Amino acid sequence: MTRPDSPPDSPTARPDPQRTVSLADVAQLAGVSPGTVSRALSKPEMISAATRQRVLVAAERLGYVANGAARALAMRKTNTVGALVPRFGGSSFPTLVQALETTLALRGYTLLLSAPDHARYQAEAPAILRALLERGIDALALLGADQPPAVFSLLAAHRLPFVLLWAEQSAHGPCVGFDEQAAAALVVDHLADLGHRRIGFIGGRTADNDRARRRFSGLLQAVARRGLTLVQEATLETEYGFREGFEAMQAVLWASQALPPTAMVCGNDYLAAGALSALDQAGVAVPARMSVASFNDNDFAAFLHPPLTTVRVPIRRIGELAGQHLLAQLQGEMAPQPEPLPLRLVVRGSTGPAGDAATARARRAGG
Amino acid sequence: MTRPDSPPDSPTARPDPQRTVSLADVAQLAGVSPGTVSRALSKPEMISAATRQRVLVAAERLGYVANGAARALAMRKTNTVGALVPRFGGSSFPTLVQALETTLALRGYTLLLSAPDHARYQAEAPAILRALLERGIDALALLGADQPPAVFSLLAAHRLPFVLLWAEQSAHGPCVGFDEQAAAALVVDHLADLGHRRIGFIGGRTADNDRARRRFSGLLQAVARRGLTLVQEATLETEYGFREGFEAMQAVLWASQALPPTAMVCGNDYLAAGALSALDQAGVAVPARMSVASFNDNDFAAFLHPPLTTVRVPIRRIGELAGQHLLAQLQGEMAPQPEPLPLRLVVRGSTGPAGDAATARARRAGG
DNA sequence: TTGTATGCGTTATCAC
């Protein structure tokens, strides 16, 4: 210790107002050694009740707050988990991140958030990941299985536990997600059962993310299986967003006016809400003249009116499970068994292409 | 150095596969001292081009990544900024946080996110803040001026630069926000100009957050100033959210059926979207039979249909400015002058209580 | 149970 001791009986007992109070300060005030303070704080059971009490009081009096950097340096762990999630304003990622953060916080971990936009991440993923690694994280959650090539090798090189959020079956590492194809099948089967034959789709950009890709491919499969027609002029990709859904639906109405689809499927509820607004503005009655169905990422589509049939997708649960998965890895436990996440079709005011009578018939027939 | 040197000519040149590569390793490979490596990496201009090159190559070969904890310990700064933001799934906070993160990331800072729910934060704010302090942050952004009492004293005790997001004029510290009262006035004046006399309000909980409180009080003032009537049965508080807006609007329709308001103001666009859905479901034509106006927190209400008149509120800008403010504090510069954030009224399909003719007259008259 | 001593990986202050 180089810092000169200040008179222990000085009025305020704060030696140097500039310096932040450290273990040594607490030790001095409590009249014990620094090691004892360290143990009293983090391994109370190793210390006698009496001294522990003295230490606690001293720490309290001084307003001691541990220095995480020093601790991290000594313990070689930061109690911090990184989250690498693209730009999420106006998406459903916040819900996911929130759930992840909550799960981690309950176990004493903090979340370090990095939210580059898509373009920047594609361009400089290694640098972004590296910044996270430098800052010090014990584990990492990444959104989607679609990662730039360098990412996985960096993770491997640093032996960093990680999990892919909202992804299925990646060869690259553990994933937490759900069966997008099944979700798409639920929607399409429902529409087919109602008697719809020609449907359209407004979805996210398949080039950008594997979620949109899987959702779309699931749709294609189900459409083929049920012998439906996916109307080309009524099928397009866009960014996720309310405005985007609105404009996409306008475009669809215009492009397919010769022979429009009787039902539209939207890739998420922002798109669906926008699409409904566009239909309303265009005077297209829903669901009488056109049905709309959607994937309910945001707990959101379930309350739209005109009513929308949705597949309720467990976003929050992904965050929780991912957190648990990471925590398990960090504790050296086995990862929890990959329970399949439940999907639920919420049917609201659906109608077949020929109106309610046909719909009732279809319901009796199809299930 | 206690670790035994491995033969420098070993095939893979990786001494100990378990250990993470450090400055010393790079130094050894480059044949220079650790100090030189440190400088070559962080203060390149202090090093000759030749050795710098050698160091860079060595670092690259070894996949060196700096240890932030050690750096933080030595430099007494973490290059990390904390954000303490309550539950933000389904709110407009993500937009704000995203903007903050982007602003900080561009200047080399990372964001440590803590997102407790409101109840937990009220109950254990000191513990939550303390966790952030322990983890090591150079500055902190907090949402709202409403903070539990212990928070500001903790911040002061640790001399931590901070800023209050989406808040005005708090005596406790610097704020970045906009004039909620003016925003409310824009909406109310617009409705009054159209000839509305009786309006209702669905807003956030004023007990929980000062934003809702200010928004509501601004509304009250403007209503009084224009001599309007705020219909009691059509005025209520709720959580922010789509579902909440839907249910609140249903409640309003029921409670005020004797003499309903001719216009509803909603506290944010989630509430407004929900309210529109409820009106649609109830068969209330908008805006013919009832006008709806809202504060557009999410870039969202501007695309709803039936159309909604909104005050466009600069959430993103708050995040950016807060980031700049913190960065300025961290660099010891003066904080940027508190430029007033712009508010804009976006008029869409508004109608007066007696229909379009009256509206046209009112527009000519009122402005 | 408690004190002592050392290392964690960097940066910074000196000399050279």
Next chain:
DNA sequence: GTGATAACGCATACAA
């Protein structure tokens, strides 16, 4: 320009 060396604040193995 570059190399030694001393902090930075904490945890922990080892002694007592």
